[in-house]
Amino acid sequence: MQRNLTRTLGILSLAAGLSGLSSSCTKDLNQVPTYSATSNVVYSDPAQILQVLARLYATFAVSGQQGPAGNPDISGIDEGFSNYLRQYWQIQEVTTDEAVIGWNDGNLPSLNTLQWNADNEFVRATYDRVFYEISLCNEFIRQTSDANLSSRGITGATANTVRTYRSEARLLRALCYWHAIDLFGGGPFATEADAIGTTPQYKKGADMFTYVESELKALDGLDTSSGALLDPRAVYARADKGVLWTLLTKLYLNAKTYTGADRSTDAITYANKVLGAGYSLSPSYANLFLADNNTSTARNEIIFPITFDGTRTQTYGGMTYLVHAPTGRAITASSVGIDGGWSGLRTKPSITALFGSTTTNNPTDVRSQMFVFKGQNPNVDTLGQFTSGVLISKYRNVTSTGTPGSNLTFPDTDFPMFRLADVMLMYAEAVLRGGTGGSATQALAYVNAIRARAGAAPTTTGAFTLNSILDERARELFWEGHRRTDLIRFGVYTTGYNWAYKGGVKAGKDVESFRSLFPIPNTDRVANSNLPQNPGY
16 A cells, blocks of 8 residues: 555656766765656656655665665665665664664774774765765756746646645755764755756855755745645655754754754744644554554654655665664564564663663663563673673564564564654753743653653652753663764763773773764765865864
């Protein structure tokens, strides 16, 4: 059954024609991708335009032009490793206190120890993915300009619909530029307005922040005839106004890191928009991470998912990775609805300790029930041994009624990139940081609604501090791709707080402050002489 845009993609040859960029992706940010059909043919047909839009969404989920592998989007790394979601998740989680990966592929171990350099292929794959998606969005936006729509005979209500597609592409591009700010502190910059064939100039993080902010606010102000985004929750998994407001909330909450200016009040403004948009907490925490999270009550909490389908979006990255890689030993393949585990991912005792114990589950907090202690050394004494570190069974290819997904290798489970509980916690944090437009009473009520859903005791007024928010974000959002950004925002990522093997030693140690950003890959600096290197690399 057709469930949403990404799942309609399958392995469409039309969308496949959008490939053709090398691993030095940013040199091609304003190039025209190689098409399997001419642009005039594709962009003269609104149905085919929608299919190309589907490819923009699918780039977060799939790794190439045929599933699950065989015709990759980017080169220089194993295709399964190259997937956008897989690399983004790894770089946000394995580099923190929340996850450890035991494999020795290439330079992967250096993510565990925060000892990467500008030749690290996993950092490069993340970078290439971000800018590859930007290049696809630029071309889609260019091809769907008002002038091009008119010249191709697309007018009236149909043109307005395509303008909405164009706005969605602009929002997806803004999301990627936010990732560039957060991960790399800036990078090469181009939009649809840049001349074809020119080499992009570098834009530092603060300037890229200004661009993303202005682009999002411009999108927020569009009317129907100009390509207004869909209203929140109108169509599952579309980049709608709720996604835009959530992204602005994140941009503003992290603004002091990016620009040096506190924007907590603005974060509250846009969090309030999301909180008033009709989303609701899923009654079940576990259901948020199951194979039917697109149709169960979990759907009401999920603001922006990266969607997966076992038969239509097959990849060895994405949710295939997040379901298979933690599976093994006491977590049986059948219990998570798959045909075999990869025995790679575990967690660290600094996270299990937040639930009260490093050796056993907290019986009153359902989130803790996802930790599997049986047969495991609760400490991370070695990186390469799957027995070292507590297991996590958070993402499962099983429905809320216990039925396995449609495919035992490739999960149906969607990844909740943005969800309501995150926004509630961002609101609370912005209030505690001194932002106006909210209230401490409401902020505490949001935190306690989240804790009540988990079965945890309420936070008292006296215990309601910024540090309590950081801890609650870890308890609520562990393994969802937020932790690195959170630790940096709270000033404890590189110094002042350590975890197993941080800095390459078992007990963990402080690392250089420049590790809060990743390097610009050397491969791209060779291709584009406009790019400086981040300090320390």
